[in-house]
Amino acid sequence: MEKVSVIGAGSWGTAIAFVLAENGHDCLLWTRRSEQSAEINEKHSNASYLPGIALPENLKASSDLKEAVQHADSIVIAVPTKAIRALSSEINQLADQSKLIIHVSKGIEPDTLKRISEVIEEEVSPGKRKAIVALSGPSHAEEVVLRHPTTITAASFDKEAAEHVQDLFMNDQYFRVYTNDDLIGVELGAALKNVIALAAGITDGIGYGDNAKAALITRGLAEITRLGVKMGANPLTFSGLTGLGDLIVTCTSVHSRNWKAGNLLGQGKSLDEIVSGMGMVIEGVRTTKAAYQLSKRYDVSMPLTEALYSVLFDNIPPKEAVDQLMSRMKKQEIEDIYFK
Known part of the structure; x- marks a missing residue:
């Protein structure tokens, strides 16, 4: 079991947290909205994004970003591209030790033309991050939470970090993860x-x-x-x-x-x-x-x-x-x- 925080409780962030909790990890899902956090904790649902889905009872939520950052050994960033830079800066300020950073966002920052890992690298200092891993592939949240077979890739310049993420997420029921060094x-x-x-x-x-x-x-x-x-x-x-x-x-x-x-x-x-x-x-x-x-x-x-x-x-x-x-x-x- 590992402590993991997922930052962003939209459909994909919630689905990723769903997999982590089902895999037995101590997963905390962060949202800016306290009412959404309360719904996840009390009703085990996130009706705005995944209606009709019962979330694992061991999945917890918080609207306190400091709590979420300091809870985790690994942090999964699951917010839109436009929010990545500001959020990464906040993580850098709040982290109390070096974290493995995983992102599941898909985009490029306009004007700077930076890939997401490059934005994170600029905002999270080397002392606060162990490595950066992108988790990506053909995966609709709506199908993951129905436990339909899904296969994705963990990519990083750090082979051990990619393999660690592979171990975090992979299960033999419905979620398969490959690794790739071509970030x-x-x-x-x-x-x-x-x-x-x-x-x-x-x-x-x-x-x-x-x-x-x-x-x-x-x-x-x-x-x-x-x-x-x-x-x-x-x-x-x-x-x-x-x-x-x-x-x-x-x-x-x-x-x-x-x-x-x-x-x-x-x-x-x-x-x-x-x-x-x-x-x-x-x-x-x-x-x-x-x-x-x-x-x-x-x-x-x-x-x-x-x-x-x-x-x-x-x-x-x-x-x-x-x-x-x-x-x-x-x-x-x-x-x-x-x-x-």
């Missing part, structure tokens, strides 16, 4: 698949069929791989769980909020309407801006990302953006995946 590739795949999921939702919203979606996923993977290789990632990572696997699940599932947002865009809704109506963060919107900026920094061709950027930030109609993609000059497929 760059895993974090990029996790973030950029949200961009392609938004685009996939748009094609569905317009009314295009399976041909369009298959092409979009395949060419989206080519874009992600091109950028990843330029940034130092292993190209094989993008054929794995945190590349192709996460891309498939996010582009095809009704659980995906990025797909849902794209679908509404394709139906003619405005971005402001969608963001205000969903009530949860749509990571792909911020990540599209960051991905567009990265494509310019590294001089990588990312036409799908550019088209989506034009829809989100330049008010180009989705159908017009698709027409522009289809009229691009002819190319050779395989060379284009890695080199152009």
Whole structure:
């Protein structure tokens, strides 16, 4: 048994805490809202995010961040990308000893273009962190808490830290964890698949069929791989769980909020309407801006990302953006995946 705190009680943070508690760990789930903490402790539920799910009785919650940070040997950060930097700074101030930092967030910080582990590294001093591990892969919270088979990856430059996280989370009933030393590739795949999921939702919203979606996923993977290789990632990572696997699940599932947002865009809704109506963060919107900026920094061709950027930030109609993609000059497929 290990003491673990999960920082962030949204759907995915709660699902991660669910797994840890079922695995027998002393897990504390932190939320800013005291009423949510009380619901988890007294009713063993988190109805706002996972309605109808009974949480393990040994899972405890707190709205005191100092308590959560000091409770744990390992800290899991499960908040939206926009909150990572400020939260990491708070953790640094509150930690009373060196902690293993695990993050399950999927995004890139706009403007700085930092991966999440890089943001954490900047804010949590070396004396307060043992290592940083990204836990990522094709995993909807709604299915994890139903104990449906799920397989993800623990990635870190520190092999022992990744293996430790593998041991924390893995069980032989429904949750399997692999390890990967390609932290760059895993974090990029996790973030950029949200961009392609938004685009996939748009094609569905317009009314295009399976041909369009298959092409979009395949060419989206080519874009992600091109950028990843330029940034130092292993190209094989993008054929794995945190590349192709996460891309498939996010582009095809009704659980995906990025797909849902794209679908509404394709139906003619405005971005402001969608963001205000969903009530949860749509990571792909911020990540599209960051991905567009990265494509310019590294001089990588990312036409799908550019088209989506034009829809989100330049008010180009989705159908017009698709027409522009289809009229691009002819190319050779395989060379284009890695080199152009």
